[in-house]
Amino acid sequence: MTALILDCIMILNREEENGDLERRAVNDFLELIGKACDHLFAKEPELLREVHEIMEPTIKLVREELEEQIGRQGEQISRQEEQIGRQQAQLDQHVVNFIRQCREEKRSQTETEQLVRKIFSLERQDAKEKVAECW
Numbered sequence: 849m850t851a852l853i854l855d856c857i858m859i860l861n862r863e864e865e866n867g868d869l870e871r872r873a874v875n876d877f878l879e880l881i882g883k884a885c886d887h888l889f890a891k892e893p894e895l896l897r898e899v900h901e902i903m904e905p906t907i908k909l910v911r912e913e914l915e916e917q918i919g920r921q922g923e924q925i926s927r928q929e930e931q932i933g934r935q936q937a938q939l940d941q942h943v944v945n946f947i948r949q950c951r952e953e954k955r956s957q958t959e960t961e962q963l964v965r966k967i968f969s970l971e972r973q974d975a976k977e978k979v980a981e982c983w
Contacts (some may be wrong), residue, residue, distance in 0.1 A: 849889075850898050855883065856881060857906055886980040906937055943968055957983055 859922055860877055863869040869877075882903055889896035899901060950960040964975040 849895060850902050853881065853899055855903050856904075859946070875913075878903065939968065943970075943978050944982050947979055951983065 857878070860869065860874045864874050882900075884894065885899045885903075889899060914921060946967065947960055947964065950963065955963070960983075961972075961975045961979045964970055964978060965972060968975075970978070
């Protein structure tokens, strides 16, 4: 039985390398094989132990792959957050520059608040606070 499981693992890995299966499908098959073995060999603890020993390195690889994927996603989210932060800082600077320009043009605070809301799509309170900061 352990030879059959080893053959299954080799076939799944080969199919993945050939591009016939995605890693997700390989993981699904391995999980199904593990569950089937748990069920079939529930009354054969020694055989079940052997099966788990064979499958454990493969399962660890799956777990490691998931951890790497989570790490990559975390890095991607961090880069996106940094980009959003830079964009927000640029937007804030544009708002400040616009408010200064309105002051130089002798516009009122109320008119400037309305323009800031309209041009930069800010909420009333946010526009009011920005104008108050820069005025």
